[in-house]
Amino acid sequence: MKQHEVDRHNNMSTQLGMPRGTAANRLRKMVLFDILKRHNENVCVRCKKEIKSVEELSIEHIKPWEHEDTALFWDLTNIGFSHLRCNCAAARRTNVGKPSCKRIESPEGKSWCRTHKDFLPVENFSKHNQPWNGLRRDCRECEKKYKDFHRYGE
Ligand SMILES: [Zn+2]
Numbered sequence: 001m002k003q004h005e006v007d008r009h010n011n012m013s014t015q016l017g018m019p020r021g022t023a024a025n026r027l028r029k030m031v032l033f034d035i036l037k038r039h040n041e042n043v044c045v046r047c048k049k050e051i052k053s054v055e056e057l058s059i060e061h062i063k064p065w066e067h068e069d070t071a072l073f074w075d076l077t078n079i080g081f082s083h084l085r086c087n088c089a090a091a092r093r094t095n096v097g098k099p100s101c102k103r104i105e106s107p108e109g110k111s112w113c114r115t116h117k118d119f120l121p122v123e124n125f126s127k128h129n130q131p132w133n134g135l136r137r138d139c140r141e142c143e144k145k146y147k148d149f150h151r152y153g154e
């Protein structure tokens with residue numbers, strides 16, 4: 001970005017009292033909520049009750065797409081609206097004791113390596129303050145490969 005564009009961006013953020021990207025996302029969600037309300041579709045897919053405010057609105061995938069099927073991510077019929085609390089409560093049920101909104105169901109003692117695309121023993125992962133299990137998303141081996149790759153790339 002050119003300097004005057006950066007300045008303009010900063011001015012907008014100052015005027016909005018938040019980063020412009022955050023404001024744009026918030027606005028998009030408000031527009032969506034308004035349309036849902038007009039269509040009487042502001043109903044939670046989980047508890048079937050009305051979603052009364054945009055703050056409560058959560059947009060979720062009904063069938064989890066992660067580790068499963070990328071098409072499910074883009075499938076609009078797989079999109080549901082729910083209360084944030086219902087969505088998080090459902091995520092918590094599948095992830096007992098871990099207060100996180102992420103739905104990761106790993107077999108006991110294993111964690112998902114996003115590069116291997118497989119569950120590997122937790123010992124293969126470095127610790128990291130990642131929200132749901134405190135481990136890195138990639139196993140040590142993949143992490144190392146990634147680092148080596150970037151080192152050679154310099
Ligand atoms: Zn609900």
Ligand SMILES: [Zn+2]
Nearest residue numbers: 113116139142
């Ligand atoms: Zn790996």
